[in-house]
Amino acid sequence: MNRRAAGHTDWCGRDHRCGLGEHRSEEIVVDLPGRARAVLVRVRTAAGRDHAEVRVRVALAAGELAARRQLVGLLGDVREAVTRAAIAARPRARRAAR
Numbered sequence: 001m002n003r004r005a006a007g008h009t010d011w012c013g014r015d016h017r018c019g020l021g022e023h024r025s026e027e028i029v030v031d032l033p034g035r036a037r038a039v040l041v042r043v044r045t046a047a048g049r050d051h052a053e054v055r056v057r058v059a060l061a062a063g064e065l066a067a068r069r070q071l072v073g074l075l076g077d078v079r080e081a082v083t084r085a086a087i088a089a090r091p092r093a094r095r096a097a098r
Contacts, residue, residue, distance in 0.1 A: 009023055011042055020046070022044065023043070026041075027041055028040045034059065035058070036056070036058045036059065038054065038055070040052060040053070041053045041054075052085070056074075058070070
């Protein structure tokens with residue numbers, strides 16, 4: 001971790017976003033006007049663990065059945081993305097020296 005003054009990381013927003021021992025990056029926004037918006041923030045906790053905080057807003061269909069189908073699909077996609085990220089972050093077991 002590269003730290004600058006006051007223990008901030010290189011990617012830290014260095015303003016009101018930092019507090020309670022956390023460091024938070026500026027928001028990265030993907031915006032499809034009228035359809036969807038995603039906001040990603042990198043967070044380092046007081047314990048030193050890094051996280052990605054993601055908020056997603058998607059326009060739903062007008063009909064209840066279609067909206068529910070969208071929600072089921074979205075939940076499945078989010079679950080897959082979170083699972084894939086969690087597996088990638090899992091520490092690898094060390095091999096015994098021979």
